[in-house]
Amino acid sequence: MDKGARVKNLQRRLLESDIDAALLIHSRDVYYYAGTAQPCILVVTPSDYFLIVRRALDFVLNETWLENSKIIGNGSFKEARGRLNAIGINHERLGLEMDIVPTELFLKITGIFGGFQPVDVSGAIMAQRMQKDPGEVDLVRTACRIMKAGHDRVLEVLSEGLTELDLAAEVEFAHRKAGHEGILSFRNFDFYISRGPLSSGENLFKVSGFTNTITGTGLSPAVPAGPSGRKIKWGDLVVVDIPTCYHGYHCDETRTYVLGPANPPVADLFEALREISDTVIASLRDGVTCGEIFDAAYAHAQKLGVAEYFLGLPPRKANFVGHGIGLDANEPPVLFQDSSFILRSNFVLTVEIHLTHSQHGAVKLEDVVLVKENGAEILSVTPRDLFSI
Numbered sequence: 001m002d003k004g005a006r007v008k009n010l011q012r013r014l015l016e017s018d019i020d021a022a023l024l025i026h027s028r029d030v031y032y033y034a035g036t037a038q039p040c041i042l043v044v045t046p047s048d049y050f051l052i053v054r055r056a057l058d059f060v061l062n063e064t065w066l067e068n069s070k071i072i073g074n075g076s077f078k079e080a081r082g083r084l085n086a087i088g089i090n091h092e093r094l095g096l097e098m099d100i101v102p103t104e105l106f107l108k109i110t111g112i113f114g115g116f117q118p119v120d121v122s123g124a125i126m127a128q129r130m131q132k133d134p135g136e137v138d139l140v141r142t143a144c145r146i147m148k149a150g151h152d153r154v155l156e157v158l159s160e161g162l163t164e165l166d167l168a169a170e171v172e173f174a175h176r177k178a179g180h181e182g183i184l185s186f187r188n189f190d191f192y193i194s195r196g197p198l199s200s201g202e203n204l205f206k207v208s209g210f211t212n213t214i215t216g217t218g219l220s221p222a223v224p225a226g227p228s229g230r231k232i233k234w235g236d237l238v239v240v241d242i243p244t245c246y247h248g249y250h251c252d253e254t255r256t257y258v259l260g261p262a263n264p265p266v267a268d269l270f271e272a273l274r275e276i277s278d279t280v281i282a283s284l285r286d287g288v289t290c291g292e293i294f295d296a297a298y299a300h301a302q303k304l305g306v307a308e309y310f311l312g313l314p315p316r317k318a319n320f321v322g323h324g325i326g327l328d329a330n331e332p333p334v335l336f337q338d339s340s341f342i343l344r345s346n347f348v349l350t351v352e353i354h355l356t357h358s359q360h361g362a363v364k365l366e367d368v369v370l371v372k373e374n375g376a377e378i379l380s381v382t383p384r385d386l387f388s389i
Contacts, residue, residue, distance in 0.1 A: 020092030095121030104139035143251035145242035149178035194226030196242030254366035290339035
């Protein structure tokens, strides 16, 4: 896909939404449309656009795929207003990323753009970003290959007495050496986590309030998710869910390990989990709804007699079985229960399911998949097994 067509796509969406101009400042959105994450203001109207560079013009000129004639150096929000006024846009509907712009900045922008009506443009942006082009899918594939280096490292170092933090550090180091950019992007206010969840033993039953999945407990109440200082013991189940990022695109993948032979109930629990996950992946295709995918997962859990353990224990059961992924580690759509949102070809999703047994612990399996017209392709390359060490 011609990356320059991304702005044209947004222009069409603005026209359909009766938005006269959009002001994009969030780095993930600017990077998606302009190829640079330097501090910029991307101004888009249904018939024109320009990129106002606030700092590092030399970087932008080297990185962007936009025409140089559309780039303005050393600019500001006042410059953006002046440019819009010059093309006859004075008091119209102004699209802002209202899900992510802080209040102080919002007030600054609306003060400068007095007379404009601020409207949310984030929905149009995320609707476009959900459908990945081949280049984006290739970047996710590379992030998945980087992910495997971390899981391979678990097989090399997991041992009794190692702390969750020690193991997470080994995984993260392996990821970095393999090309992980070292960041995780979440389009959420006040969402703090370590480099990713890792949990073991009794900590698998402790679910942080950030999300109804296996989170780990973290090192302190300040960041109550991720690996802790707990020492891993013989017979423990260990869940590793540490994402990777390559050229801005993420892989979010979970594998479950057991230190020592897996006892039969745990092995059976994991086999049920994998069968449910297989059912979900087989159900994915263009035109199905998120709710239908959730229902397929739950129905299969009932068939296998594990519905009691499906997505956790009361009262912290989850209500989703996956989510979109791309420039953010968690993106729309979310495979929510009862959601009528329709999946389309070239969506990249995770299928994220766990079973928690009150006596035997928790097992989790998460894979990255590409939705196609008549099915889905698993992009994750790490074997989808319960690993006994």
